[in-house]
Amino acid sequence: MFTATAEGGDAQRTMARVWHVTLDRLADTPVAGRVLRQLAWYAPDGIPRALSAGVVGEPDLSEALGRLAAYNMITLTSDSVTVHRLVQAVTRTPDPTDPHRRPEDITTARDTATNTLTTALAERDPLNPGDWPAYRTVVPHARTLLDHTTPDTDTTATCLLLTELGRYLEGQGDLATAIAYHARAAAGTERLNGPDHRDTLTSRNNLAAAYHAVGDLGRAIPLHEATLTDRERVLGPDHPHTLISRNNLAYAYHAAGDLGRAIPLYEATLADCERVLGIDHPDTLGSRNNLAGAYDSAGDLRRAIPLLEVTLADYERVLGLDHPNTLNARNNLAGAYRAVGDLGRAIPLLEAAVADRERVLGLDHPDTLGSRNNLAATYESAGDPGRAIPLFEAVLADCERVLGRDHPRTRVIRSNLDNTKKR
Incomplete structure (x- = not known):
């Protein structure tokens, strides 16, 4: 069992030597290194076999996974793969002196992982609850990949992945991450395609919508106005x-x-x-x-x-x-x-x-909190403070926890509660 150590520490150097020797022994299964390099970009646990495939098809994939498991480089279950974090850290660290970690091969593995995640969300709608299981499968692995890459390496597929995740996470109420992903997508698409490209304009629209969702109209409105002007001119x-x-x-x-x-x-x-x-x-x-x-x-x-x-x-x-x-x-x-x-x-x-909304979106979703606030206000309008006040208090506590004390929705609910108590 490996122990967790900061990247570059003694444990990683030891792991690098073991890793090198193991892949030398797997030379007769050349796709094993390709598969392991791809797995290194995902979250370490619960990697679906479908995300392991990339450009490696069957039966080569099963053979590679089986041999990696036999050498304890990965752990296999019937439907998923687990890779120790230290193995991943070594695998995605370029070393020009190591034939198994050539920089160009690691870059190829990163891009393959990105394309695989993007393909998994193709034809999916982040607002359709029926498609949410696919997003939930992809999100932890995409987050890990994005955490281990820098914006200057983003490709068109990375920007598409950022856009899809941003739209999904915005709908799920994770607005801070959604804004970060939309901002990165907007910068990436403009760098890759220029300011007037359709994808750039789409990314700017999505970023403005995310600003709106978090209540930052001071940034949302000018960005929407500029994007509309550009879309009318270009499209x-x-x-x-x-x-x-x-x-x-x-x-x-x-x-x-x-x-x-x-x-x-x-x-x-x-x-x-x-x-x-x-x-x-x-x-x-x-x-x-x-x-x-x-x-x-x-x-x-x-x-x-x-x-x-x-x-x-x-x-x-x-x-x-x-x-x-x-x-x-x-x-x-x-x-x-x-x-x-x-x-x-x-x-x-x-x-x-x-x-x-509680059933479909979850208890902490901003829209669920909004409906609960509206119901409390309606109880108050009906002259039933006995039901209104406890509901206001509960939703206020949840809004402060989920959205923050200064979010516009939190402030509205706090005001509603204060006014109800005064009556």
């Missing part, structure tokens, strides 16, 4: 990505309380989405939902509620009952019912929204 006013930028900018104006700019931009964007994408496209539904939310914020509930009702029905039909966008629409409709004083419909719908 044209009717390109789907341009429409996304317009919707996102309107959403940021809305969050900043600037309904005078948000509502006209929402209305124009919705009309263009319906014309260009069709009435059932998810982006069209998103624009319609956001416009309804802006009407609600403006106190125009006569337009907000019917639009929210039809949007929720369309989300349930197009995306399914448990899609995060459907859950968001359900929460928004309940809030509109509360605003108009229809607590008989608001409370059951909010209770269902909380239960669904």
Whole structure:
């Protein structure tokens, strides 16, 4: 059993000698070194066999894994691989004097690991709960790879992986990591492709959205405005990505309380989405939902509620009952019912929204916390402080733990609790 030691220490030097001798003995299985170099970039535990493959197919992969296990370089189970951290540290450290650790071979292994992780998420949707198991499988290994690489080595595949992970982690409530990944992707795509490339513009849009999600509108709005201007110039006013930028900018104006700019931009964007994408496209539904939310914020509930009702029905039909966008629409409709004083419909719908978000998104997800806050506020509106105050207190504690004491949502909930106690 090896003991943990800082990279470059005596244990690592001893391991390097053992490692070298072992791979010399495995010279008759040349793919063993390639497989081990790829495994070195992943998290040490629970590496799915599928992530071990890379460019090595069967039966060579099984032979290589079997021989590495026989020499105690890895541990095999029926469906996963474990590699000791010290073995990984030696394996991914270049040494021009060691034929098993040539810098170019280690670079190839790093790029192969990146491509394998990116391929595992191909055709996956980070907002679709059905695809979340694939993301959960990839995330620990991608985090490890990214922790052991530097931005100047990022490839197109690395930037794509950063984007996918950023979108997934943002949806899961890990906003700090999402911002870091989106920022790294934006810098990487601009370095690789230039400032006007579609991927660069997409990365900038995603970074602006992540800033918005964390409540940093001071950085979100200018970045959205610049990205929209560039997309209109490069892609044209009717390109789907341009429409996304317009919707996102309107959403940021809305969050900043600037309904005078948000509502006209929402209305124009919705009309263009319906014309260009069709009435059932998810982006069209998103624009319609956001416009309804802006009407609600403006106190125009006569337009907000019917639009929210039809949007929720369309989300349930197009995306399914448990899609995060459907859950968001359900929460928004309940809030509109509360605003108009229809607590008989608001409370059951909010209770269902909380239960669904807890089940689908988890107890600590920011959207779940938002629904719990809304339910507490609705209990308060119904004259039931006995249920409102304990729920406010619980969600405030969770927001402070998950989002921080100074997050905008935390401050709103704290204010709601204080106001309820004063009444």
